[in-house]
Amino acid sequence: MTEHPLRTAVLGTADIARRRVLPAMAADPDVELTAVASRDGGRAREVAARYGCAAVESYDAVLERPDIDAVYVPLPISLHATWAGRALRAGKHVLAEKPLTTDLPATAALLELARTSGLVLMENVIFLHHPQHAVVRELVASGAIGRLRAFSAAFTVPALPPGNIRHDPALGGGALLDIGYYPVRAALHFLGSGLEIVGSAFDHAPGAAVETSGAVLLRSPDGVLGQLAFGMDHAYGSAYELWGSAGSIRVEPAFTPPADHKPTLRITDARGPRDLTLAPHDQVAATVRAFVRAVRSGTAGSPDAAQCLEQAALLDTVRARATAHPPHPTGGVRT
Incomplete structure (x- = not known):
């Protein structure tokens, strides 16, 4: 049937x-x-x-x-x-x-x-439904760049119109939840659970009622350090990079590639820099297919409930750390 x-x-x-x-x-x-x-x-x-x-x-x-x-x-x-x-x-x-x-x-x-x-x-x-990220994880797991030592990710977009909902705190606006979500989730995806938020900071564009940019320093349980940046008053940027003891892998654009984009992973190792080009993939169509599969599987709840919970906890901690040390009006951070 x-x-x-x-x-x-x-x-x-x-x-x-x-x-x-x-x-x-x-x-x-x-x-x-x-x-x-x-x-x-x-x-x-x-x-x-x-x-x-x-x-x-x-x-x-x-x-x-x-x-x-x-x-x-x-x-x-x-x-x-x-x-x-x-x-x-x-x-x-x-x-x-x-x-x-x-x-x-x-x-x-x-x-x-x-x-x-x-x-x-x-x-x-x-x-997360784009296969380029699975390829990156396979390369890291295979030892292609040695022991993983550091991770960085950034997602930034140009200034939004004043009336955009992302400027309205009552609607959940602000750079963290809408833009910062991506680099935080990428860190969770590549570094695994148990991440510690070492520090975070927000900045506000003049007159903004919400944070328009932010940065996060985090650490994994095995000592990998991560640096994340995000903002909605910037030139467009969408990238992450993993550094190992013997090389690195950079992905750009990382988060919102068009369906016809051929991803290129920039790999640097003992042989020098090289590019690994992958086939195009429609990550939005893949997400829809994943949702249908989840419904038809008959399994109740969320297919990634643990990650949803940990992501929410990380975002809460980032905000708490950043708002605990607001920028000083004359520059710098109060101590």
Whole structure:
């Protein structure tokens, strides 16, 4: 018996949904876009018309529909816990944009709700579904660069318009949760669990109500040091690098490569620098496929619950350390 496509609705019409995730869902034969919901009826109709699905002006109305199996939640960060929770209570599987919530207690509660409800809750960490990162891990594990000694990662984007939701603290705005998430998750991915945040710092662009840049120093249980940088008032940057006792590997762009991009890993070892070019890969389409597989596997909860929890704890610690030592008004940091 052939399973019917996963009937999916979208709560909100955020940029990431319109540009990347909705097209990937529409192209996947195992997904049926059933409805697009927006509190702006015109926007809902505009987006829904592109995919031949229903336009709905109420999120709750979508959750009440019996013809929907799952929902995708690309709402502002502060609304993830509320609407992902309501969707789970309505019996829907959930793919939610990262970060899953704004803090560790809310993340833990949402993951537990998914587990006890017998439903899938997946955090949309798109970059981890690109095979270039698996190749890097295989190279490191094989000893290609010797013993791993240091890791660095940076993700920065140009200044955003003043009205952008990332500038609104009430909506979960700020560079840490939206931009800093990537280098922190990359550190967790490559260095493993048990990371210690040694120190962190934030900076604010003039007049900003949220942090617009930050830096983190961390250490793994086996002594590998990591340096992370992030910001939303910068030239674009998306890269990470691993240094070993006998070489290094650099990946750029690391986090948001286009589907047609051929990744090039820059490897430097005893033979000197060389490039390893990989085949293009659509990481957004791969994420959608992973969500469908998780739902069809029949396994309740999150496929990466442990990582979600540790990521949330790391982000909480980064913020606590940074806000405990705010910049001095005349420059420098208070001690």
